[in-house]
Amino acid sequence: MKHTRILVVEDEFMIASQLKTNLIKGGHIVCGIASRGEDAIDMARKEVPDAILMDIRIRGSQDGMAAAKVIRTFLDVPIIFTSGYADHEMRDQALALQPSAYLLKPISIAQIEELLEGDFAAK
Amino acid sequence: MCAYTYMVVTAGKSGLRRAALIVVSLLFFLVTLEAQPENRKWHILVLDSYHEGFAWSVAQFEGIKGALTAELPENSLDISVFHLDDRRFHTKLALTEAYFAQLAGDQHLDLIFTTDNSAYSFMRESPWRLGRRIPLVFAGVNDYISDGKEGEFLMTGIAENFLSGRSDTLKAALALLPGTKRVVFTLDGTPTSMAIQKEFEAIGDQFPRLSFDFRTIDDIEGQLALVSRLGKGDIYVPIGTHLDASGTLLTYEEAMERLSAACPVPSFGFIENRISHGIVGGKILTGHDHGTSAGKLGLAILRGAPPGSLPPLMDNPGKLLFDHRQLARFSLPESALPNGAEILFKPADPLAEIWGYLLAYTVALVVLTVIVILLVVGRRRLRVATERLARSEATLESYFENSPEAIFVADDAGRYLRVNRGASLLTGYSPRDLLRLSVAELLAPASVDEGRAHFSRVFSEGKAYGELQFRRQDGSIFWMSVHAVRLGRDENFAICQDITRRIEGEEGVKRSLIEKVTLLRELYHRTKNNMSVIIAMLELQALEQGDERLINAFKEAENRIRSMALVHQKLYDAADLSHINLKDYIRDLIELLSKSYNVSSTEVAFDTELDEVEVLIDSAIPCGLILNELISNALIFAFPEGRKGRISVSLRRDKDGSIEFFVADDGIGVPIGFDFRRDGHLGLQTIFGLGEGQLEGSVDFHSGAGLACRITFKDDQYRPRV
The missing domain is CATH 1.20.5 (Single alpha-helices involved in coiled-coils or other helix-helix interfaces)
Structure with missing residues (x-):
């Protein structure tokens, strides 16, 4: 599934850049990079991406999970949570929102490709 | 009731005889009255040789009576006494058988005692007695010789054959007075007196140096005249009675005192009436002993023993008695007395x-x-x-009062019984107010349940320690440690300390610890994130260069960083924040590297055999890097050109604590002659450097069908820091 328009929500610039580079290299379109929850909501509303890579812990008044909740209200696209934390509490909170996937950093582009070409393509 | 009647019979004196007759009649009347008892009654006559009041006779009678009443009830005995008065009237003994028969009539008698010789002589062959078959017991018969006819004459008794007594007395006298040559006796002509003379004559052979001089003189004046003439070598032995000028019988006691006073030489005797009244002493007979022996024989007869079956007692032992006053008078040495002698009137040593x-x-x-x-x-x-x-x-x-600790004493209901000043200061209540409260009222609401449990433990276990919250009078809450002990029923003693500061301090420490743990975890997370950023930078840099070799070099660097980042990931997850589980780590590393090198399990399969091994962060980083190199090497070089194969990874901890990695592949191996240390690239150098240098272990490569490497090290280079 090429040319997927992906919104990357990541407050770590270098990580966001790496993701963007690899996604573009993989033939996808990064329609925006947001580093705050509220920015992510705005971009999702404006860009209407095909999928969102959403870091859970980001700056701003709303974290990734809060932003995802809001985005869900107006946009029904796959949201892939990413997190550097392996603790169960956070993972359980995130999974309670029934994301399309929950990936633990470091994320390889292959994992994203697998999701985009596998599960999400069928939708 | 027992009737005793003493009767005097004097022959030739008609007035007396009539009086005696009247008395005897009265006696028999009384006996008749007494002869109708409900129980068995024994009618006994004592026929005395002498007269009423004669001490010897009285003593014998008391002995007889004492022996009988010792065994028989006194009210079963009817004892009458008849005196022959032989001492005073022996020359005119007038009691004839006919007269006695007349006196006694047909009266029933069970037993007759006689005392001394005259009465025995009269009664032995009395037809009146024998006709009625009345048994006889005699007492004190001198010169008695058994003819074997006691059974025939229905009699037995005690003889006064005082042969041993006579000789013992003379022996004692000789011991005291070795110069004695003559023994002078005074006799009264009575059968008794004559019998005693015979006894002395019988033992005369025992004393060859002594002559016996028997004088029959019964008047006191004659006796006094005799004794006053005695001199050196003489001793005097009075036998028989003493009559004054009017013919009146003197008592032995009175006569003996007069004779002793008049006699210049020592006197000796045999009967108790004379000892204490002037004689020096001798083997002394007592009338009471005689009576007792006779009474016992009579008792046996009353109980059914035939008199003939009771042989007469032929001798009487007597006692060696001496008068100290007479010994002193004649300067006789006590030391010369025979053994067993008793000395009378010996004054006590003042x-x-x-x-x-x-x-x-x-x-x-x-x-x-x-x-x-x-x-x-x-x-x-x-x-x-x-x-x-x-x-x-x-x-x-x-x-108690000044203890810095608060002390409370409470009953089993928790009511305070005693408190000290410390308790008052701590709680803010006055002692009086505290004594109106109970433990439950002083406990803070948060500690009420725990306080009850604490009190229960004091009851059940005898003591308990607790840390509980209480409420002061001003409502403020504070913590107390409570050391409580059960003293006894309804008394429980507790020493309490304010531990509010300590509890607050501990809570601060706990909070601080939680904060530190959170910070450390965050630090691990940040470190890992930073490594992710570094990886991203390297990757971006490599992509920008576009050089395949450079890209691969960057990738190797990335993977090294990832393997380190994975350690931090595991530390972040670790419960103690200092150890990581190598087994989990290796599994995650294999997955990570497989993704990195885009190798699927269908191309290269992993076989793992991993023990549960935990290592500190200091060992974990080099372990991770070594494993990264070994697995990466296998993935990059062992299976070129799409070749399929297997990589085995095992992890083991030996019993000695050493840890062993073993990574092997079935790939193409290394060229022949390849020197791992010399020819190896950076990865191999890293393995040697970390394995041998940093972990101080051994690195062993083996090439055959594929390549195998074994790393062994001891995880003892580092110590936990917390």
């Missing part, structure tokens, strides 16, 4: 008596002194002990 009193007084004085001393000492000790006790009580009270 000095000994004084000494005795003195000793008694001294002992009493000492005892009293000791008692007084003990009382004084005891009282002083008591006073000291009381004072000490009082001081001790005051001290303990002071300890």
Whole structure:
């Protein structure tokens, strides 16, 4: 599934850049990079991406999970949570929102490709 | 009731005879009255040879009576006494058989006693007695020789054959007076008197140096005249009675005293009436002993024994008795007395008596002194002990009251019974107010349940320690440690300390610890994130260069960083934040590297055999890097050109604590002659450097069908820091 328009929500610039580079290299379109929850909501509303890579812990008044909740209200696209934390509490909170996937950093582009070409393509 | 009647019969004196007849009649009348008893009654006659009041006779009678009443009830005995008065009237003995038969009539008698010779002589062959078959017991018959006809004459008794007594007396006299040559006797002509003379004549052979001079003189004046003429070498032995000028019989006692006073030489005797009244002493017979022996024989007859079956007692032992006053009068040495002799009238040693009193007084004085001393000492000790006790009580009270700890004493319902000043200061309540409260009322609501459980433990286990919250009078809450002990029923003792500061401090420490743990975890997370950023930078840099070799070099660097980042990931997850589980780590590393090199399990399969091994962060980083190199090498070089294969990874901890990695592949191996240390690239150098240099272990490569490497090290280079 090429040319997927992906919104990357990541407050770590270098990580966001790496993701963007690899996604573009993989033939996808990064329609925006947001580093705050509220920015992510705005971009999702404006860009209407095909999928969102959403870091859970980001700056701003709303974290990734809060932003995802809001985005869900107006946009029904796959949201892939990413997190550097392996603790169960956070993972359980995130999974309670029934994301399309929950990936633990470091994320390889292959994992994203697998999701985009596998599960999400069928939708 | 027993009727005793003493009757005097004097032959030739008609007035007396009539009087006697009247008395005897009265006696038999009384006996008749008494002869209708409900129980068995024994009618007994004592026929005495002498006269009423004669001490010897009285003693014998008392002996007879004593022996009978010792075994028979006194009210079953009817004893009458008949005196022949032989001493005074022996020359005119008038009691004939016919006269006696007339006196006695047909009266029933069960037993007759006779005392001394005259009565025995009269009664032995009395047709009146034998006709009625009345048994006879005689007492004190001198010169008695058994003819074996006792059974025929229905009699038995005790003889006064005092042969041994006579000789013992003479032996004692000779011991006291070795110069004695003649023994002068006075006799009265009675059968008794004559019998005694015979006895002395019989033993005369035993005393060859002595001559016996028997004089029959019964008047006292004649006897006095005789004894006053006695001289050196003589001793006097009075036998028989003493009559005054009017023919009146003197008592032995009176006569003996007069004779002794008149006699210049020592007198000796045999009967008790004379001892104590002038004789020096001798083997003494007592009338009471005679009577007792006769009474016992009579008792046996009353109980059914035939008189003939009771052989007469032929001798009487008597007692060796001496009068100290007479010994002293004649300067006779006590030391010469025979063994067993008793000395009468020996005065007590006055000095000994004084000494005795003195000793008694001294002992009493000492005892009293000791008692007084003990009382004084005891009282002083008591006073000291009381004072000490009082001081001790005051001290303990002071300890209780001034203890910096709060002390509470409560009953089983939790009501306070006693509290100290510390308790008052701690709670803010006055002691009086505290004594109106209970434990439950003082507990803070948050500690009520725990407080109840604590109190229950005190009951069940005898003591308990707890840390509970209480409420002061002003409502503020504070913590107390409570060391409680059960003293007894309804008494529980607790020492309490304010631990509010400590509890707050501990809570601060706990909070601080949680904060530190959170920070450390965050630090691990940040470190890992930073490594992710570094990886991203390297990757971006590599992509920008576009050089395949450079990209691969960057990738290797990335993977090295990832393997380190994975350690931090695991530390972040670790419960103690200092150890990681190598087994989990290796699994995650294999997955990570497989993704990195885009190798699927269908191309290269992993076989893992991993023990549960935990290592500190210091060992974990080099372990991770070594494993990264070994697995990466296998993935990059072992299976070129799409070749399929297997990589085995095992992890083991030996019993000695050493840890072993083993990574092997079935790939193409290395060229022949390849020197791992010399020819190896950076990855191999890293393995040697870390394995041998940093972990101080061994690195062993083996190439055959594929390549295998074994790393062994001990995880003892580092110590936990917390």
